[in-house]
Amino acid sequence: MTHTLRAVQTLSDALDRMHSGMKGEMDMNASDLATLRMLTIREHRGQTVSPHDVATHLRISTASTTKLIDRLVASGHLERLPHPSDGRARVVVLTDKSRREFFQHFGVHLGAMREVADRFDDGELDTIVAFLDSLTESITADD
Numbered sequence: 001m002t003h004t005l006r007a008v009q010t011l012s013d014a015l016d017r018m019h020s021g022m023k024g025e026m027d028m029n030a031s032d033l034a035t036l037r038m039l040t041i042r043e044h045r046g047q048t049v050s051p052h053d054v055a056t057h058l059r060i061s062t063a064s065t066t067k068l069i070d071r072l073v074a075s076g077h078l079e080r081l082p083h084p085s086d087g088r089a090r091v092v093v094l095t096d097k098s099r100r101e102f103f104q105h106f107g108v109h110l111g112a113m114r115e116v117a118d119r120f121d122d123g124e125l126d127t128i129v130a131f132l133d134s135l136t137e138s139i140t141a142d143d
Contacts, residue, residue, distance in 0.1 A: 008135065022105045031058055031068055036077065036102055039094050048084065048091045077101075 019033060026033065038057050042049050055065040069092055072078040077098035083089035094102075103110070117125060 018109055025105050026101060031060065031064075032072060032077075034058060035068060035072065036094065036098060039078070039092065040099075040102060043094060049093070050083070050089060050091055054092065072098075 019030075019037075022033060028036075035054055035058065038054070039049055042053075051062070051065050051069055054069065055062050058065070058068075060068070069078060069080070072092075073080060076095055078092050079095055080090050080092055083091050120128070
């Protein structure tokens, strides 16, 4: 089991390095990039994201969140839209520019990850997904 946890740590380190590189390439700080990653993931899940969700995810104040969102709106990466079911609330969404830039920088890595995944059969991948989902749940249970 120790070798498995070491492999997870090694993967985490590689992902940190990848994100640091993307941060520099996209001229963004860590919070900006983390926000785009969060929105990308939640968009794929069909989930809306409020400014409060961003603040909670990043563990920053609402004032800092407002500045962050203002910055990403001004740079053309995010839009504020009315909440689909609560007209008083707002949601933040990725712009096409943001998606394009994010995947331009992430695409090479995504292709490499797909090549690795292609080496495993569906049953093996199901086991890996179950492991990673459980691991994610265990470390984000308090979020």
